Each structure stands twice: as structure tokens, then as C-alpha cells.
Amino acid sequence: MCSPPATRPKEPAGLIKVVCTTGMVADLARQILQGEAEVTVLMGPGMDPHSFTPGPAEMAKLKAADVIVANGLRLEGKLEETFATLQRQGRQIVLLGEKLPRDQVLDADGLYDPHIWGDLSLWSKLAEPFVAEMSVRFPTPALAWRSRGIAYQKQLLKVHSHMKQLVDRNLEKPQRVLVTSHDAFRYFGRAYGLEVKAAQGISTATEAGLKDVVELAKLVKDRGLKAVFVESSVSPAVIQRLSKDTGAKVGGELFSDALGAAEDKVTLDETTELGCDTVAGMQLRNMQTIIRALKN
Numbered sequence: 162m163c164s165p166p167a168t169r170p171k172e173p174a175g176l177i178k179v180v181c182t183t184g185m186v187a188d189l190a191r192q193i194l195q196g197e198a199e200v201t202v203l204m205g206p207g208m209d210p211h212s213f214t215p216g217p218a219e220m221a222k223l224k225a226a227d228v229i230v231a232n233g234l235r236l237e238g239k240l241e242e243t244f245a246t247l248q249r250q251g252r253q254i255v256l257l258g259e260k261l262p263r264d265q266v267l268d269a270d271g272l273y274d275p276h277i278w279g280d281l282s283l284w285s286k287l288a289e290p291f292v293a294e295m296s297v298r299f300p301t302p303a304l305a306w307r308s309r310g311i312a313y314q315k316q317l318l319k320v321h322s323h324m325k326q327l328v329d330r331n332l333e334k335p336q337r338v339l340v341t342s343h344d345a346f347r348y349f350g351r352a353y354g355l356e357v358k359a360a361q362g363i364s365t366a367t368e369a370g371l372k373d374v375v376e377l378a379k380l381v382k383d384r385g386l387k388a389v390f391v392e393s394s395v396s397p398a399v400i401q402r403l404s405k406d407t408g409a410k411v412g413g414e415l416f417s418d419a420l421g422a423a424e425d426k427v428t429l430d431e432t433t434e435l436g437c438d439t440v441a442g443m444q445l446r447n448m449q450t451i452i453r454a455l456k457n
């Protein structure tokens with residue numbers, strides 16, 4: 162007969178395994194949990210969360226996680242069933258978007274618009290509830306998490322007001338129109354005073370109709386817009402055609418639903434450089450791209 166070992170094998174004093182869906186979510190988790198957690202991300206640069214379907218490798222990652230952190234608000238449309246199954250199996254899943262006050266979440270044809278990282282002030286509001294939820298399950302590092310959460314929030318708010326100033330100083334009111342391929346910038350537009358028009362809806366799952374493109378072309382011409390923008394995680398075809406039809410240039414590539422690279426640095430002030438692999442860095446880069454292209 163087998164007898165149990167005299168001493169139980171020690172629990173690995175290892176890191177908390179945190180699996181995040183998008184890079185934006187991983188940025189928040191990394192900056193707050195830092196040394197106490199191993200944060201991995203399912204979707205890398207250029208990947209579209211609306212259409213992301215987990216393969217066997219991603220499923221294995223999700224199953225091995227201590228905590229799964231997702232954007233929620235139906236951004237990860239194809240992962241919803243997987244989340245439900247994992248939750249039934251007792252896995253902890255944090256849906257960040259669900260933590261926001263509902264009156265600050267934009268409505269999109271009866272659904273919630275999930276692109277909440279477009280407004281840095283709104284995104285900064287996730288730090289506190291995230292820390293609170295993590296601290297219930299892992300109480301020991303909670304104090305460190307709280308202070309890092311506050312630092313993360315402060316940084317975002319600093320970049321947020323810098324971006325508002327950039328718009329005020331550089332763009333005349335009629336120039337403040339952002340034309341993109343899918344409707345990922347409504348929070349961004351609301352926060353920074355830009356009117357936003359897109360060929361596709363808030364999900365990339367629906368294609369741009371001919372009528373939408375014709376209407377957009379008319380708007381670009383009527384307003385005399387100098388530029389339209391492609392997105393890093395969406396096919397550029399529609400915007401390229403719009404550019405050809407209207408004579409407005411392609412003003413550059415914006416990070417909509419995925420972060421950029423760490424090596425791609427953007428300058429905030431004399432002392433601060435941000436990587437485009439952070440939410441603050443991606444949005445500051447977006448703002449600089451937009452202003453450079455639309456400015457007279």
C-alpha cells in the first residue's frame with residue numbers, strides 16, 4: 162500500500178500567474194503587480210481582439226492562470242464562452258470594463274462601447290478596483306499594489322492633460338475631426354475634443370458598406386480634412402480608398418485595439434519617455450500622429 166509522503170512537497174513560492182487578454186490590460190496588470198506576478202498576454206501587437214479566437218496554446222495558458230484579466234464590455238467577443246466555462250471551473254476572471262461607473266461607458270446601439278483605453282482619465286479609474294479585487298485573493302502584497310496603482314493613475318492623468326493641451330494649442334476647431342477605419346476612438350474623441358467618424362462600427366466584425374464609405378468621402382471633402390488614418394490592428398484598405406477618392410492623405414497609423422512596440426518611444430517631457438507598449442505611450446503617440454497630420 163502506498164503511504165503518503167512524510168512531508169508534502171512545498172507549494173512553489175512562485176509568482177502569481179496572471180493572463181491578460183489585450184496588451185492594454187497587461188500594461189495595467191504589469192505596472193501594478195510587477196515583481197509579484199508573471200503577467201502574460203494573449204494578443205500581441207497588431208492583433209484584433211474583436212475576432213481573436215484562442216488556439217490550443219492560448220487555451221492552455223488560460224487554464225494554467227491563477228487570474229485572468231480581460232477588458233470585458235464584450236471586446237473579447239469570441240472568448241466569452243471560454244470565460245464562462247473557466248469561471249464555472251472556479252477560475253478568477255477580472256473583467257475590468259465592468260468596474261467602471263455605467264454612466265461613463267458609451268452606448269453603441271444598445272451595447273457598451275468597449276474601447277475604454279482611448280480616454281486615459283477613464284482608464285486610470287480601473288487601477289483602484291483592480292487592486293481591490295486582487296487584494297482580496299492575495300492580501301500580502303496589497304499595500305505595494307495600492308501605491309503602484311496610485312502611481313499608475315497619476316501617470317495616466319498627467320499624459321491625459323498633456324494631450325488635451327496638445328489639441329488646444331495645435332488644432333483649430335474645424336480641424337478637430339478624426340476619420341478612421343473602425344469606431345475605436347469614441348472615448349478618445351470625447352476626452353480630447355475630437356469629432357470621430359469611422360467606416361466600420363465599434364466591432365471589426367461588420368464590414369464597411371459602400372454607403373458608409375461614400376458618406377465618409379463626402380464628409381472629408383466638405384470639411385476639407387487634410388488626413389484620414391489607418392489602424393495598426395485593422396486592414397488599411399478602406400482608408401486607403403477613402404484617401405484616393407478624396408485627396409486627403411493617409412495621416413499615419415494609429416494604435417486602436419493593440420499596443421505598439423516597447424522600442425518605439427514617445428517623449429512626454431524632458432524627463433519622461435514612454436514606450437508605445439503602454440496605454441499612456443500608445444495614446445500620446447496617437448495624438449502626436451493626429452496633430453502632425455491635421456495641423457495647418
Ligand SMILES: [Zn+2]
Pocket residue numbers: 211276343344345363364365417418
Ligand atoms: Zn475595436
